[in-house]
Amino acid sequence: MRCDVLAVGTELLLGQIVDTNSSWLGEHLAMHGFDSLSQVKVGDNIGRITAHLRRMLDEADAVIMCGGLGPTHDDLTREAIAAVMGVELELNEDVADVIRYLFSSRNRTMPENNLRQAMVPVGATVIPQTRGTAPGLICPVTVNTANGPMQRVVYAVPGVPHEMKEMFERGILPDLQQRSGEQWTIASKTLRTWGESESGLNERLDGIIAELDEVGNPTLAFLASGWEGLKVRLTGRAPDANSAAALLEPWEQRIRAILGSQIFGVDHETMESVVLDLLRRRNWTLGVAESVTGGLVTGRLTAIAGASDVVKGGIVSYASEVKFGLLGVSEGPVVTEDAALEMARGVRKVLACDVGLALTGVAGPTEQDGMRPGTLFASVVFPDESGLGEQVAHLRLPGDRDTMRQLAVISALDLVRRHLIA
Amino acid sequence: MRCDVLAVGTELLLGQIVDTNSSWLGEHLAMHGFDSLSQVKVGDNIGRITAHLRRMLDEADAVIMCGGLGPTHDDLTREAIAAVMGVELELNEDVADVIRYLFSSRNRTMPENNLRQAMVPVGATVIPQTRGTAPGLICPVTVNTANGPMQRVVYAVPGVPHEMKEMFERGILPDLQQRSGEQWTIASKTLRTWGESESGLNERLDGIIAELDEVGNPTLAFLASGWEGLKVRLTGRAPDANSAAALLEPWEQRIRAILGSQIFGVDHETMESVVLDLLRRRNWTLGVAESVTGGLVTGRLTAIAGASDVVKGGIVSYASEVKFGLLGVSEGPVVTEDAALEMARGVRKVLACDVGLALTGVAGPTEQDGMRPGTLFASVVFPDESGLGEQVAHLRLPGDRDTMRQLAVISALDLVRRHLIA
Numbered sequence: 001m002r003c004d005v006l007a008v009g010t011e012l013l014l015g016q017i018v019d020t021n022s023s024w025l026g027e028h029l030a031m032h033g034f035d036s037l038s039q040v041k042v043g044d045n046i047g048r049i050t051a052h053l054r055r056m057l058d059e060a061d062a063v064i065m066c067g068g069l070g071p072t073h074d075d076l077t078r079e080a081i082a083a084v085m086g087v088e089l090e091l092n093e094d095v096a097d098v099i100r101y102l103f104s105s106r107n108r109t110m111p112e113n114n115l116r117q118a119m120v121p122v123g124a125t126v127i128p129q130t131r132g133t134a135p136g137l138i139c140p141v142t143v144n145t146a147n148g149p150m151q152r153v154v155y156a157v158p159g160v161p162h163e164m165k166e167m168f169e170r171g172i173l174p175d176l177q178q179r180s181g182e183q184w185t186i187a188s189k190t191l192r193t194w195g196e197s198e199s200g201l202n203e204r205l206d207g208i209i210a211e212l213d214e215v216g217n218p219t220l221a222f223l224a225s226g227w228e229g230l231k232v233r234l235t236g237r238a239p240d241a242n243s244a245a246a247l248l249e250p251w252e253q254r255i256r257a258i259l260g261s262q263i264f265g266v267d268h269e270t271m272e273s274v275v276l277d278l279l280r281r282r283n284w285t286l287g288v289a290e291s292v293t294g295g296l297v298t299g300r301l302t303a304i305a306g307a308s309d310v311v312k313g314g315i316v317s318y319a320s321e322v323k324f325g326l327l328g329v330s331e332g333p334v335v336t337e338d339a340a341l342e343m344a345r346g347v348r349k350v351l352a353c354d355v356g357l358a359l360t361g362v363a364g365p366t367e368q369d370g371m372r373p374g375t376l377f378a379s380v381v382f383p384d385e386s387g388l389g390e391q392v393a394h395l396r397l398p399g400d401r402d403t404m405r406q407l408a409v410i411s412a413l414d415l416v417r418r419h420l421i422a
Numbered sequence: 423m424r425c426d427v428l429a430v431g432t433e434l435l436l437g438q439i440v441d442t443n444s445s446w447l448g449e450h451l452a453m454h455g456f457d458s459l460s461q462v463k464v465g466d467n468i469g470r471i472t473a474h475l476r477r478m479l480d481e482a483d484a485v486i487m488c489g490g491l492g493p494t495h496d497d498l499t500r501e502a503i504a505a506v507m508g509v510e511l512e513l514n515e516d517v518a519d520v521i522r523y524l525f526s527s528r529n530r531t532m533p534e535n536n537l538r539q540a541m542v543p544v545g546a547t548v549i550p551q552t553r554g555t556a557p558g559l560i561c562p563v564t565v566n567t568a569n570g571p572m573q574r575v576v577y578a579v580p581g582v583p584h585e586m587k588e589m590f591e592r593g594i595l596p597d598l599q600q601r602s603g604e605q606w607t608i609a610s611k612t613l614r615t616w617g618e619s620e621s622g623l624n625e626r627l628d629g630i631i632a633e634l635d636e637v638g639n640p641t642l643a644f645l646a647s648g649w650e651g652l653k654v655r656l657t658g659r660a661p662d663a664n665s666a667a668a669l670l671e672p673w674e675q676r677i678r679a680i681l682g683s684q685i686f687g688v689d690h691e692t693m694e695s696v697v698l699d700l701l702r703r704r705n706w707t708l709g710v711a712e713s714v715t716g717g718l719v720t721g722r723l724t725a726i727a728g729a730s731d732v733v734k735g736g737i738v739s740y741a742s743e744v745k746f747g748l749l750g751v752s753e754g755p756v757v758t759e760d761a762a763l764e765m766a767r768g769v770r771k772v773l774a775c776d777v778g779l780a781l782t783g784v785a786g787p788t789e790q791d792g793m794r795p796g797t798l799f800a801s802v803v804f805p806d807e808s809g810l811g812e813q814v815a816h817l818r819l820p821g822d823r824d825t826m827r828q829l830a831v832i833s834a835l836d837l838v839r840r841h842l843i844a
Contacts, residue, residue: 013458015449016645018442022463027437036435037470039463041444048459055477223438288738294724295717298738302716305787305823307740314738316710316720322735322773351744365727401727 001180002035004060006052008068008077009159010043021066021164028168031186031235034176044068049080057084057143057152062176064168067159069134071114077156081139082121084154089119095126095135102133127157127171134158136167138175153179184237187244189252192265194229194414198222201230204258208251218247227406228270232259264417271413272300278420279310279355284383287351288314289327289343291334292361292376296409312353317343323360326350333369335360337392340377344390348381356381359412363401372396374404378412380419388419423602424457426482428474430490430499431581432465443488443586450590453608453657456598466490471502479506479565479574484598486590489581491556493536499578503561504543506576511541517548517557524555549579549593556580558589560597575601606659609666611674614687616651616836620644623652626680630673640670649828650692654681686839693835694722700842701732701777706805709773710736711749711765713756714783714798718831734775739765745782748772755791757782759814762799766812770803778803781834785823794818796826800834802841810841 005022012019022039029036037060042052049068056063068077082089096118103110117134120126127136137156142149153175157167177183193201201222202209212220218236225231232255236247256263265274279286288297288311298314301307315326323329327346329339340360348356357380364373376395382388393415397407427444434441444461451458459482464474471490478485490499504511518540525532539556542548549558559578564571575597579589599605615623623644624631634642640658647653654677658669678685687696701708710719710733720736723729737748745751749768751761762782770778779802786795798817804810815837819829 012445013448013461014452014643015445015447016643018440018445020440023434023437023440025437026435030436037465037467038474039435041461043459045459052460221436221438285741290717293721294729294733295712295720295736295738298717298740299715299721302738302740303824303827305785307716311716312741313744314717314736314740316717316724316736316738318720318724318730318733318735319707319773325774326772350748351741352747363727402725405725 001062001176002037002060003029003062003064003176004036004056005039006049006056006063006065007039007041007159008044008049008065009041010074012041012067013043019066021159021161024161024165025064025066025168028173031188032173032177033182033184033186033237034180044074044076046076046079046083049076050083053080053084053154054143057141057154058145060152062153062155062179064172065154065156066164069117069136069156069158071111071116071133073113075116078116078119078121078137081124081137081154081156085121085123085139085141087122090122091115092118092120092126092135095120095129098129098135099133127167129163131166132158132160132163134163136171138171185239185241185244186235186237187241187248188233188235189248190223190267191232191234191252191255191259191263192225192229192269193232193259193262194264194271194410195262196230198224198230201232201259205232205255208254208258212251218251220251227403227410229264229410232263261418261421264414270304271410271417273304275413275416275420276301276304276307276310278417282386282420284310284354285312286310286355286357287312287347287353289347289356289358290314290316291318291323291343291359292363293359293405293408293412294318296405297357297359297412300409300413312351315347315350335362335369335371335375335377337377337379337394340379341381341390341392344379344381354383355416357412357416359408361397361404361408363404363408365401373401374398376404376408376411378408378415380412380416382419388422391415391419423484423598423604424459424482425451425484425486425598426458426478427461428471428478428485428487429461429463429581430466430471430487431463432496434463434489435465441488443581443583446583446587447486447488447590450595453610454595454599455604455606455608455659456602466496466498468498468501468505471498472505475502475506475576476565479563479576480567482574484575484577484601486594487576487578488586491539491558491578491580493533493538493555495535497538500538500541500543500559503546503559503576503578507543507545507561507563509544512544513537514540514542514548514557517542517551520551520557521555549589551585553588554580554582554585556585558593560593607661607663607666608657608659609663609670610655610657611670612645612689613654613656613674613677613681613685614647614651614691615654615681615684616686616693616832617684618652620646620652623654623681627654627677630676630680634673640673642673649825649832651686651832683840683843686836692726693832693839695726697835697838697842698723698726698729698732700839704808704842706732706776707734708732708777708779709734709769709775711769711778711780712736712738713740713745713765713781714785715781715827715830715834716740718827719779719781719834722831722835734773737769737772757784757791757793757797757799759799759801759816762801763803763812763814766801766803776805777838779834779838781830783819783826783830785826785830787823795823796820798826798830798833800830800837802834802838804841810844813837813841
């Protein structure tokens with residue numbers, strides 16, 4: 001079954017807002033076995049919206065329209081659908097009551113145009129609003145195609161991403177599944193990897209990819225996540241949740257056997273959440289001394305609620321004198337293995353924590369201490385009794401200043417992780 | 423003149439990559455006076471690409487195609503254009519030489535399929551590649567419309583954003599301007615504001631907006647930039663650069679008269695670059711003590727190359743004991759005005775810098791020291807002799823943990839800025 005997407009809004013064409021809704025819908029439709037073969041952006045113009053909708057219904061079994069459901073005269077999605085259905089709009093009293101209540105409960109006067117949002121094409125079903133004021137719509141349409149009259153369906157949802165997503169899950173997906181007659185349960189598992197390019201992973205997983213291509217279920221996708229490494233996602237379909245999960249299991253094990261510790265986490269885990277968990281499990285606290293990354297390592301670790309039981313803090317020793325004075329680094333060049341090691345020892349001592357992590361390097365655009373941009377020295381010092389010792393890594397990272405710094409953050413955290421799981 | 427956009431790639435429909443190219447093109451086309459009324463995403467399927475291109479050429483004078491110019495059999499943009507032009511593809515030896523050279527100069531063997539990128543529809547002009555291996559194309563097409571045969575043009579550029587943008591500026595825009603016969607020079611000026619909502623700004627600039635609507639040139643647009651405040655952009659068209667700039671000048675002055683110090687910078691300036699410049703002008707160094715933001719303030723300041731002459735470093739005093747021990751904060755609750763002030767004094771002393779900035783607060787999701795999530799105390803301590811004194815601000819910020827922290831960063835930097843320009 002094919003379900004295309006029509007995003008409505010002049011602001012999308014002018015680049016004032018990037019249309020992320022159709023990408024999200026495309027991803028989720030694919031996960032549930034629906035094809036989305038064309039996605040269109042059109043401005044707030046009734047003629048063009050209607051023309052695009054008609055054309056899309058020639059080919060697609062269903063079209064999801066995002067946006068254009070607000071209260072102003074620019075919001076024309078309802079009118080366009082009614083025109084294509086060949087029906088009038090009528091006031092839906094239940095929807096109108098909800099809108100009136102939303103205003104009165106906030107002690108606000110409802111501008112009369114808000115009732116435009118309660119206008120519904122005759123014959124359409126409402127997806128009740130739970131967050132915003134506009135409901136979604138499910139609109140059956142009969143269209144004349146080259147193969148005779150065909151039943152199609154148009155869904156309309158607000159353009160606000162969280163309202164759109166919630167209505168998709170609650171209203172659109174069940175309806176699509178019912179119409180297609182195929183109600184699969186989807187399970188997916190994302191293996192998050194760090195340290196190898198997409199072509200490298202592709203090569204190593206060559207055999208598995210070929211087998212999966214033949215099997216068809218589950219499927220495997222690589223998702224590039226920029227500075228966050230590469231995701232390897234398995235998605236399986238089955239009649240129920242347990243069978244869907246069971247379908248993934250043997251493939252996950254085979255991938256893990258090949259990629260090993262390159263897989264740093266699954267699904268919503270991040271490099272920083274994994275490192276925090278590993279430290280927490282040992283009851284260890286962490287202090288970070290940063291030069292080249294200027295605070296980004298602690299910034300990312302503390303983005304996680306509850307980081308405070310692990311992260312005691314950090315020293316951003318951007319100026320060399322802070323390295324020498326506060327951290328006790330030996331005077332001399334500061335982009336060296338020794339400087340990184342002394343910074344890690346220093347921050348461990350100054351902040352009185354179990355583990356000290358340090359980063360010194362060159363983000364560019366110019367050289368420092370004769371070292372080229374991209375140079376990173378990262379060091380981690382573990383408690384004496386742990387036997388994990390003092391570690392230093394020398395890396396050469398690619399990219400501009402920003403990219404280098406972000407790669408430095410995740411590389412340094414990965415250094416800690418690899419020693420903790422060794 | 424109308425120029426629509428066709429983005430090609432199955433990965434765009436599957437949501438593996440968000441199509442930001444068409445938004446960028448829409449924005450830049452509009453700035454130069456071209457309409458982009460429909461933007462379409464389609465997968466790597468020759469039939470569908472060709473069908474969409476034909477349809478789009480029915481209505482648009484020009485279509486820019488992004489993506490599908492690579493070397494693999496999935497890259498079908500060249501074939502689709504040739505089909506619509508009704509011509510063959512032929513090997514362009516100049517392009518082929520460049521591709522061969524790119525490989526040999528890197529001591530790599532060129533896979534034969536790379537020469538696919540040198541195949542050009544007969545009658546097309548090449549936009550030479552400067553970054554990637556694929557050139558862009560300018561392809562004149564005659565199409566039969568309801569109004570008889572019409573001259574159209576199809577542009578093809580790679581999907582890699584920086585290659586696409588560079589070819590747009592160098593190859594597409596000049597060609598479009600020549601075809602349209604209207605070669606305006608565009609000047610634009612972006613005033614960056616902090617501290618007021620879009621509706622608030624709208625209300626205060628009400629009169630100016632109404633006048634500009636009537637005048638039509640220059641135009642004014644608000645661009646929401648999330649955590650970075652709101653941009654107010656003036657864009658004017660004139661026959662030459664000086665007249666275009668002169669067109670903006672009086673309107674900029676009127677807006678500045680209304681918004682005053684809410685405007686923190688122009689064009690590519692950021693809050694952090696402005697604060698660094700203000701400090702640099704006084705020859706002052708800065709140290710930052712961060713709790714709630716965990717290093718994000720120094721992280722952002724040091725994202726700017728050359729920050730090292732101002733930023734000495736920072737202390738991320740995430741654990742209270744680091745505040746008490748290293749920074750000399752009095753033992754007791756740490757989310758208070760006094761704690762912020764003592765942190766700023768402490769970091770100024772420990773890092774021996776001229777200005778100390780400190781942030782303490784609650785990012786959530788839970789309360790701390792009886793203070794609700796969103797609470798921020800920011801303090802800045804200036805040199806005694808400056809007469810700028812010791813400043814503390816108590817703010818209540820909205821949003822989830824991440825949003826609150828990002829808003830805290832820019833709010834604290836704005837505090838420094840406001841006292842430096844006072």
